[in-house]
Amino acid sequence: xxxxxxxxxxxxxxxxxxxxxxxxxxxxxxxxxxxxxxxxxxxxxxxxxxxxxxxxxxxxxxxxxxxxxxxxxxxxxxxxxxxxxxxxxxxxxxxxxxxxxxxxxxxxxxxxxxxxxxxxxxxxxxxxxxxxxxxxxxxxxxxxxxxxxxxxxxxxxxxxxxxxxxxxxxxxxxxxxxxxxxxxxxxxxxxxxxxxxxxxxxxxxxxxxxxxxxxxxxxxxxxxxxxxxxxxxxxxxxxxxxxxxxxxxxxxxxxxxxxxxxxxxxxxxxxxxxxxxxxxxxxxxxxxxxxxxxxxxxxxxxxxxxxxxxxxxxxxxxxxxxxxxxxxxxxxxxxx
Amino acid sequence: xxxxxxxxxxxxxxxxxxxxxxxxxxxxxxxxxxxxxxxxxxxxxxxxxxxxxxxxxxxxxxxxxxxxxxxxxxxxxxxxxxxxxxxxxxxxxxxxxxxxxxxxxxxxxxxxxxxxxxxxxxxxxxxxxxxxxxxxxxxxxxxxxxxxxxxxxxxxxxxxxxxxxxxxxxxxxxxxxxxxxxxxxxxxxxxxxxxxxxxxxxxxxxxxxxxxxxxxxxxxxxxxxxxxxxxxxxxxxxxxxxxxxxxxxxxxxxxxxxxxxxxxxxxxxxxxxxxxxxxxxxxxxxxxxxxxxxxxxxxxxxxxxxxxxxxxxxxxxxxxxxxxxxxxxxxxxxxx
DNA sequence: CACGTCGAGTACAACGTTATAGAACCGACG
DNA sequence: CGTCGGTTCTATAACGTTGTACTCGACGTG
Numbered sequence: 001x002x003x004x005x006x007x008x009x010x011x012x013x014x015x016x017x018x019x020x021x022x023x024x025x026x027x028x029x030x031x032x033x034x035x036x037x038x039x040x041x042x043x044x045x046x047x048x049x050x051x052x053x054x055x056x057x058x059x060x061x062x063x064x065x066x067x068x069x070x071x072x073x074x075x076x077x078x079x080x081x082x083x084x085x086x087x088x089x090x091x092x093x094x095x096x097x098x099x100x101x102x103x104x105x106x107x108x109x110x111x112x113x114x115x116x117x118x119x120x121x122x123x124x125x126x127x128x129x130x131x132x133x134x135x136x137x138x139x140x141x142x143x144x145x146x147x148x149x150x151x152x153x154x155x156x157x158x159x160x161x162x163x164x165x166x167x168x169x170x171x172x173x174x175x176x177x178x179x180x181x182x183x184x185x186x187x188x189x190x191x192x193x194x195x196x197x198x199x200x201x202x203x204x205x206x207x208x209x210x211x212x213x214x215x216x217x218x219x220x221x222x223x224x225x226x227x228x229x230x231x232x233x234x235x236x237x238x239x240x241x242x243x244x245x246x247x248x249x250x251x252x253x254x255x256x257x258x259x260x261x262x263x264x265x266x267x268x269x270x271x272x273x274x275x276x277x278x279x280x281x282x283x284x285x286x287x288x289x290x291x292x293x294x295x296x297x298x299x300x301x302x303x304x305x306x307x308x309x310x311x312x313x314x315x316x317x318x319x320x321x322x323x324x325x326x327x328x329x330x331x332x333x334x335x336x
Numbered sequence: 337x338x339x340x341x342x343x344x345x346x347x348x349x350x351x352x353x354x355x356x357x358x359x360x361x362x363x364x365x366x367x368x369x370x371x372x373x374x375x376x377x378x379x380x381x382x383x384x385x386x387x388x389x390x391x392x393x394x395x396x397x398x399x400x401x402x403x404x405x406x407x408x409x410x411x412x413x414x415x416x417x418x419x420x421x422x423x424x425x426x427x428x429x430x431x432x433x434x435x436x437x438x439x440x441x442x443x444x445x446x447x448x449x450x451x452x453x454x455x456x457x458x459x460x461x462x463x464x465x466x467x468x469x470x471x472x473x474x475x476x477x478x479x480x481x482x483x484x485x486x487x488x489x490x491x492x493x494x495x496x497x498x499x500x501x502x503x504x505x506x507x508x509x510x511x512x513x514x515x516x517x518x519x520x521x522x523x524x525x526x527x528x529x530x531x532x533x534x535x536x537x538x539x540x541x542x543x544x545x546x547x548x549x550x551x552x553x554x555x556x557x558x559x560x561x562x563x564x565x566x567x568x569x570x571x572x573x574x575x576x577x578x579x580x581x582x583x584x585x586x587x588x589x590x591x592x593x594x595x596x597x598x599x600x601x602x603x604x605x606x607x608x609x610x611x612x613x614x615x616x617x618x619x620x621x622x623x624x625x626x627x628x629x630x631x632x633x634x635x636x637x638x639x640x641x642x643x644x645x646x647x648x649x650x651x652x653x654x655x656x657x658x659x660x661x662x663x664x665x666x667x668x669x670x671x672x
Numbered sequence: 673c674a675c676g677t678c679g680a681g682t683a684c685a686a687c688g689t690t691a692t693a694g695a696a697c698c699g700a701c702g
Numbered sequence: 703c704g705t706c707g708g709t710t711c712t713a714t715a716a717c718g719t720t721g722t723a724c725t726c727g728a729c730g731t732g
Contacts, residue, residue, distance in 0.1 A: 051719090284621070
């Protein structure tokens with residue numbers, strides 16, 4: 001039922017290698033032999049065995065993308081772009097879930113790497129630099145998303161500090177003085193959260209507003225329910241914010257919901273801004289002001305960087321690229 | 337840098353096969369040799385080459401999941417469950433995008449199958465039965481989602497007709513008489529849409545309400561923007577529905593948005609229901625009444641069915657399984 | 673006409689793994 | 703004391719593909 005090069009070769013009356021040459025588009029094959037071989041291929045419905053090819057070539061043509069959750073909208077959208085960009089270069093993407101934990105992330109990075117993938121895109125890296133270096137068994141790796149220090153691997157990111165500062169400044173410019181922040185994370189996964197918090201704090205300082213830690217709500221994860229819970233916490237804790245910067249759009253959507261349930265109007269009573277520009281935020285009620293990273297460019301650069309590592313510059317120094325973002329102001333801060 | 341069984345064998349002073357035996361947990365290995373081998377493995381950081389293993393075994397341990405869009409929430413959530421269920425059985429999932437088109441679907445099914453995957457889960461199948469049979473080069477396939485006739489492959493689905501009928505009946509029971517439907521699709525991809533439309537029509541008939549085709553809006557795709565556009569179309573076309581059944585939750589979220597922009601209140605002026613129980617719908621304003629399929633069970637059954645095909649019953653007759661759903665009534669039909 | 677060059681094709685050896693067959697050793701049993 | 707059955711281990715041959723080295727003509731070119 002399943003045929004090999006040998007079967008095609010016998011049917012076409014040529015050697016195995018000639019068939020291989022035809023399959024791989026090798027130039028020096030006479031048109032008539034090529035035609036004969038192609039016919040045999042069609043008749044037998046031959047399909048190359050990729051395991052064998054990979055074994056022989058030492059390449060699999062696959063890269064892995066590791067994200068915290070497959071169904072978190074931001075990562076789903078990011079994954080789409082990565083898959084598209086990779087496909088254009090002939091790569092297949094294996095998508096893995098890290099659950100945001102360092103442990104799972106390590107497992108994915110190490111486990112998947114059983115010579116099955118040529119490279120890894122890790123987003124966002126929760127692992128500390130030294131961890132990365134350790135499991136860095138030579139598999140080219142690109143970090144996609146927030147990272148502070150120049151690590152042991154290439155990375156592509158937006159300027160989270162600047163983005164958070166700009167978003168916070170926007171809220172302040174609207175006349176808000178008690179700006180809360182939602183999404184701080186105490187754990188190791190919180191690199192991105194720390195950067196955004198730094199930007200938030202910087203904007204407050206620039207405006208001469210005192211940093212009030214009671215206005216900073218942490219969130220165990222970045223899901224809608226966590227955003228809603230954080231808002232409820234803020235509302236019952238006595239501090240009365242008039243704006244809230246959420247470190248992720250899903251948090252913001254949860255916040256909108258909790259505010260609605262509390263009978264507060266957005267943006268009249270409370271302005272809300274998020275991060276990520278997920279599609280939900282363009283249709284939510286109200287639509288969501290958000291920091292919109294250029295996801296397509298993020299994905300494309302990550303793939304390009306990885307492809308370059310794999311194909312060419314295997315051991316050059318780590319490179320760091322920054323991708324532009326845009327503050328998309330919508331109803332949740334501007335009203336209608 | 338990268339080591340092979342041979343390297344481990346030399347270091348441990350045993351044969352290659354013995355190392356292989358240790359790696360694969362073969363029983364008859366003396367404890368001390370096992371220890372020696374394991375130490376060598378650890379020292380060299382040996383990782384098996386999966387391409388070689390796959391070639392030898394004729395298996396890859398990978399299955400593919402083909403969905404229309406990676407970032408459509410329903411499929412993202414479904415993918416998460418499939419990946420989880422597959423991982424429990426030791427399978428790795430390759431996620432592919434079909435774009436909902438038969439062409440891409442055919443390409444994914446045929447292309448990915450270069451002996452790289454042991455099986456395929458196709459969701460939802462837009463391909464006609466004969467197409468499937470053709471590219472069915474022996475790769476075990478499970479169809480996940482709507483399908484009318486018993487096709488050439490196993491499939492797992494919910495009863496779309498019954499679900500749509502129940503949802504429509506719910507709207508009618510609320511006193512609505514002009515119930516619109518959004519999401520009909522003229523193309524081949526519209527199998528699911530046709531079933532849901534049939535259920536909608538059946539419910540109307542049961543209630544003695546005439547079917548009015550002006551109340552049925554088609555949608556080119558099932559995205560928020562399409563739902564919003566469909567509602568705008570309905571509102572300007574003169575027919576004034578008092579409820580709308582959307583064949584997908586993203587359509588419904590788009591509808592909510594368009595209704596909000598038109599100044600209509602939900603559910604007071606118009607009740608809205610959807611399909612899929614995506615997380616957004618639990619936090620939208622208002623929260624969304626929806627047909628909630630048991631996604632985890634869908635995914636688990638699909639994986640089980642596929643695993644069974646691959647490992648055991650390779651050529652038995654196609655099996656069809658139906659998974660329960662639940663009508664989750666929320667604010668968009670019940671009010672607060 | 674000898675010579676190199678190029679085109680078209682072939683034979684064979686890898687890539688790293690596991691299945692098969694069997695060797696060497698051990699203890700137990702008739 | 704020879705034989706059997708079991709355990710532990712090894713040598714070797716695949717799995718299907720592609721790179722290397724090689725053969726055999728045909729075609730200029732000097």
